[in-house]
Amino acid sequence: MAAPRSFLWSRRIFLTLLTGFVLLPVYVMLSSSLKPLQDVSGEFRWVPSGLTIRPYIDIWSTVPLAKYFVNSLIVAGAATVCSVVIAIFAAYGVSRYRFRGKRLFTVTVLSTQMFPGILFLLPLFLIYVNIGNATGLALFGSRIGLILTYLTFSLPFSIWMLIGYFESVPRDLDEAAMVDGCGPLGALFRVVVPAAVPGIVAVAVYAFMTAWGEVLFASVMTNDTTRTLAVGLQGYATQNDVYWNQVMAASLVVSVPVVAGFLLLQRYLVAGLTAGAVK
Amino acid sequence: MTVTAQPAVGEEALPGATGPTPRRRTGRVRRIALPYLLLLPALLLELLVHLVPMVIGIVMSFKELTQFYIRDWGAAPWAGFDNYSLSVDFDAPVGEALLHSFFVTCAFTVLSVGLCWLLGTTAAVYMQETFRGRGFLRAIFLIPYALPVYAAVITWAFMFQRDNGLVNHVLHDQLGLTDSPSFWLIGDNSFVALLVVSVWKGWPFAFLIVMAGLQNIPKELYEAAAIDGAGMVQQIRRITLPSLRPVNQVLVLVLFLWTFNDFNTPYVLFGKAAPEAADLISIHIYQSSFVTWNFGTGSAMSVLLLLFLLVVTGVYLALTSRGRRAADV
Numbered sequence: 001m002a003a004p005r006s007f008l009w010s011r012r013i014f015l016t017l018l019t020g021f022v023l024l025p026v027y028v029m030l031s032s033s034l035k036p037l038q039d040v041s042g043e044f045r046w047v048p049s050g051l052t053i054r055p056y057i058d059i060w061s062t063v064p065l066a067k068y069f070v071n072s073l074i075v076a077g078a079a080t081v082c083s084v085v086i087a088i089f090a091a092y093g094v095s096r097y098r099f100r101g102k103r104l105f106t107v108t109v110l111s112t113q114m115f116p117g118i119l120f121l122l123p124l125f126l127i128y129v130n131i132g133n134a135t136g137l138a139l140f141g142s143r144i145g146l147i148l149t150y151l152t153f154s155l156p157f158s159i160w161m162l163i164g165y166f167e168s169v170p171r172d173l174d175e176a177a178m179v180d181g182c183g184p185l186g187a188l189f190r191v192v193v194p195a196a197v198p199g200i201v202a203v204a205v206y207a208f209m210t211a212w213g214e215v216l217f218a219s220v221m222t223n224d225t226t227r228t229l230a231v232g233l234q235g236y237a238t239q240n241d242v243y244w245n246q247v248m249a250a251s252l253v254v255s256v257p258v259v260a261g262f263l264l265l266q267r268y269l270v271a272g273l274t275a276g277a278v279k
Numbered sequence: 280m281t282v283t284a285q286p287a288v289g290e291e292a293l294p295g296a297t298g299p300t301p302r303r304r305t306g307r308v309r310r311i312a313l314p315y316l317l318l319l320p321a322l323l324l325e326l327l328v329h330l331v332p333m334v335i336g337i338v339m340s341f342k343e344l345t346q347f348y349i350r351d352w353g354a355a356p357w358a359g360f361d362n363y364s365l366s367v368d369f370d371a372p373v374g375e376a377l378l379h380s381f382f383v384t385c386a387f388t389v390l391s392v393g394l395c396w397l398l399g400t401t402a403a404v405y406m407q408e409t410f411r412g413r414g415f416l417r418a419i420f421l422i423p424y425a426l427p428v429y430a431a432v433i434t435w436a437f438m439f440q441r442d443n444g445l446v447n448h449v450l451h452d453q454l455g456l457t458d459s460p461s462f463w464l465i466g467d468n469s470f471v472a473l474l475v476v477s478v479w480k481g482w483p484f485a486f487l488i489v490m491a492g493l494q495n496i497p498k499e500l501y502e503a504a505a506i507d508g509a510g511m512v513q514q515i516r517r518i519t520l521p522s523l524r525p526v527n528q529v530l531v532l533v534l535f536l537w538t539f540n541d542f543n544t545p546y547v548l549f550g551k552a553a554p555e556a557a558d559l560i561s562i563h564i565y566q567s568s569f570v571t572w573n574f575g576t577g578s579a580m581s582v583l584l585l586l587f588l589l590v591v592t593g594v595y596l597a598l599t600s601r602g603r604r605a606a607d608v
Contacts, residue, residue, distance in 0.1 A: 007511050011405045015416060018402060021479065022423055025434040028445055032437065044448035086320045093317030105318055112329040113533075114588050116540040118564045119581035120332035122574055123339065126352055127332060152328040155321055184313060213427040215543045216565075230429050234547075244437055251430035262425035263418050270491055 033249035040244040055249035059236075062246055067225075068232035069254070075143050075228055076211035079150035083158055083207040084200060086151070091162030092188050096171070106163075109156045117216050124149065125220060141223040149217050154207035161206075165199030166192055201268040205261065212258050229254045333585075340578035349574070362579035373567075377580060379555070380563040384539060387470070387559060391477045392534045396527075398478065399485025404519060407493050417490075424483035432547035435476045439463035439548075464549060469557040477544055481537075485530060492526035493519070528599040532592065539588065560584060 032040050033055055035048045059065050093099075094106060128139035139145035173195065174187035182190060193200065218230040233254065236247040262269075339352065340362055348355035368374040402420060406413055423431060438445040440463075447460040463472045500518050509517065542561040545553050551570055553562045564584070568577025 004511060014401060014405060018398065019416065019419060022420060022483075024445075025431060025438065025479070026422060028438055029430075029434045040443060042443060043452065044443055044445045086324065089317040090321035093314040097314035097317075099311070099314040102314075105322065108330070109321065109325055112325050114536045114540075114585075114592060115329055115333060116561055116564075116581060116584055116588070117542055118540075118561045118568075119336050119578075119585055120329060122568060122578070123332035123335035124328060126335065127327070148324065149328055152324050155325065159321060209425065209427075213429065213543070215429055215546055220569075230427070233429050233433065244440075244443070247433055248437065251433055255426050255430045258427060259422060259425045262421065266418065266421055270487065 029248045029252050029255075032245055033252050035245050037243065037245060040248075055243070055245040056253070058243070059246045059250045059253065062243065063232055063235035063250075065229075065232065065250060065253070068227055068229045071143065071222075071226055072212060072228040072230070072254075075146050075150065076208050078143070078147045079154070079211040080204050080207040082147065083151040083154045084204050087155055087158035087162050087203060088188070088193065088200065090155075090159045091166050092192060094159070095163050095166040096174070096184075106160075109159060112152070113156045121216065121220060124217075128221070140221060141226060143226050146217065146221055146226070146228070149221070150211040150214060151207070153214070154203075154210045158203040158207060161203055162196065162199055165196045169195040198268040198271040201265055202271070205265050205269055209258055209262065336578050337582055339574060340582045342575050344573070344575035344578070346572040352574075355575070358575055362575045363583070365576055366579050366583060373576065376558075377563065380558045380560050383470070383556070383558055384560040387474060387477070387557075388535060388538045390474055391481060391538050392531060394474075394478045395481040395485045395534055395538075396531065398482040399487075400489050400523070402482075402486050403489035403493055404515060406490070407519075420486055421483050423480050424487065426480075428480070428543040429547050431480060432476060432544055435472075435479070436464065436548055439472050465554045467556045469549065469554040473545060473548060473557040473559075476548060477538065477541070480544065481534065485534065488526060488530045489523060492523050496522045532595055536588065536592070 031046075031048055034051045034053065035045075036050055036052050036054070039045060039049055090109075094102060125140065128145050131137060132139050137144075139148070169192050174182075174191045177187040177191045178184065213230065215230045218228045222228060222231060233247070233250055236243055236250060341358055341360070342348075342352070342355040343358040343361070344352055344355045365371070365373050366377055369378050406417065441447060441460050444463070446463060447457075450456045451460050461468055463469065496518065500522075501514055504514050504518055540561055541559065542565065545557060545559045545562045546565075549557065549562070551562075552566055553559060560580075564577050564580045567580060568574050
């Protein structure tokens with residue numbers, strides 16, 4: 001279809017404005033992270049008066065950023081792996097079998113998505129403390145508790161997306177594999193999973209981002225040694241002097257891994273959404 | 280669970296498999312049990328982390344749960360419906376503040392979801408056709424979605440600073456629109472600030488979903504319409520938007536639930552106590568529970584919030600045919 005000239009112009013204007021809106025904070029983050037302190041304390045300047053990499057050196061000593069970084073990597077990484085594996089099993093069960101309670105299961109899991117986090121924050125905290133007292137398993141304040149919590153946040157959406165994705169893999173393929181002597185799980189891992197890689201990558205990206213960005217539970221359920229970036233970053237901003245250049249440098253540093261990963265894998269995410277959520 | 284440990288189950292479970300009766304029977308039992316085994320981990324975790332706490336939360340809402348009973352919450356005295364009557368007594372301070380927070384959240388959610396949908400759909404429709412730089416632009420548009428909430432919102436908080444922020448620099452110093460630098464993170468302006476951040480962060484998700492939905496519309500539809508003489512605007516109205524209906528129905532529901540329950544954005548932007556004009560319900564409940572240490576009242580408010588969301592979602596799903604299909608999966 002030949003687009004009229006007016007369409008091209010309105011498109012150009014709209015997309016330019018939108019790009020500006022999207023990139024404005026990114027520019028502020030990047031430019032402020034390279035400014036000397038007197039620059040970020042006074043009136044805002046579009047162009048820095050001088051460039052310095054000092055903030056990028058100081059962020060590691062102002063707060064123990066490296067420790068928070070490692071904590072976040074462990075928690076988000078483990079939550080992602082567990083969430084993806086569990087979602088694969090569940091989605092396979094739902095997409096390939098008929099059984100009693102199937103509808104109840106999907107409705108139950110999906111409806112947990114609508115619970116306000118605040119509703120189960122305190123009860124969950126109490127449950128973790130009770131389990132800890134009864135079994136000696138330290139769920140509260142440990143990484144395990146946070147991993148358990150985060151993986152259930154991404155699980156419903158992951159299952160939902162993978163059901164759609166698995167259903168787009170022809171059933172004949174895994175049935176043929178089973179005739180050839182694979183078990184159901186052999187068929188799952190040799191046929192269905194390889195065919196659904198884009199969907200699985202999409203789900204993994206989503207799970208990692210969910211865990212990397214969560215604030216509420218991280219601030220209640222961590223202690224000094226298990227604190228994640230979501231809480232640790234507030235360390236720069238609550239002091240008497242706010243080192244805005246360091247805050248911006250730290251924000252940039254914690255964003256780079258997840259944004260880079262996301263942009264590299266976004267093709268898969270779009271493909272995954274097409275086959276899964278949208279179907 | 281490993282792959283190699285399992286094939287025996289499948290072999291026995293094959294419909295054509297022959298063998299001694301007892302073996303075949305265990306095979307059938309395993310075959311029936313298999314889907315449940317596959318779902319078990321997911322179900323257990325959702326039960327432990329969501330459903331059981333929710334039930335406990337409901338029990339707690341009927342208790343007089345203050346900081347004195349937090350170590351042994353079972354021992355807290357029963358309060359009956361006291362927490363609820365306190366929450367919905369709109370003439371008294373607690374109920375009045377809750378009602379105010381509820382209306383603020385509703386207004387905020389409607390505006391945020393509406394704007395996110397509008398921006399996302401417009402951008403996706405404009406980018407339906409390929410043009411030079413389209414892939415690059417798409418990557419840029421997804422940055423707000425990919426950035427961790429706290430990093431992005433802290434940057435916005437910096438931009439909204441009264442004395443050294445970009446927003447006042449542009450509006451006051453450069454454009455001269457205001458007489459004096461405005462406060463953005465306290466007072467009435469805080470609603471606007473929160474809305475801007477929420478839309479900035481939320482619209483790429485709408486963009487992503489609508490873009491995925493657009494890929495499913497067959498090109499032939501547009502070609503046929505063009506032959507019939509339909510213009511650009513007519514094609515969008517007659518083909519694009521109707522084809523997006525099922526996608527939009529899910530998208531709007533998801534955006535609604537996320538925005539209504541959003542805690543991270545106001546918490547990072549304003550801290551533990553949000554300004555009155557931007558007092559979203561999740562922050563309000565957090566404050567009622569953790570700052571004033573009245574967990575019983577906080578739980579009652581949470582349950583009321585959940586009931587509201589259930590009713591809205593139920594009505595919404597009943598009104599849209601997609602809901603019935605989604606529930607069947």
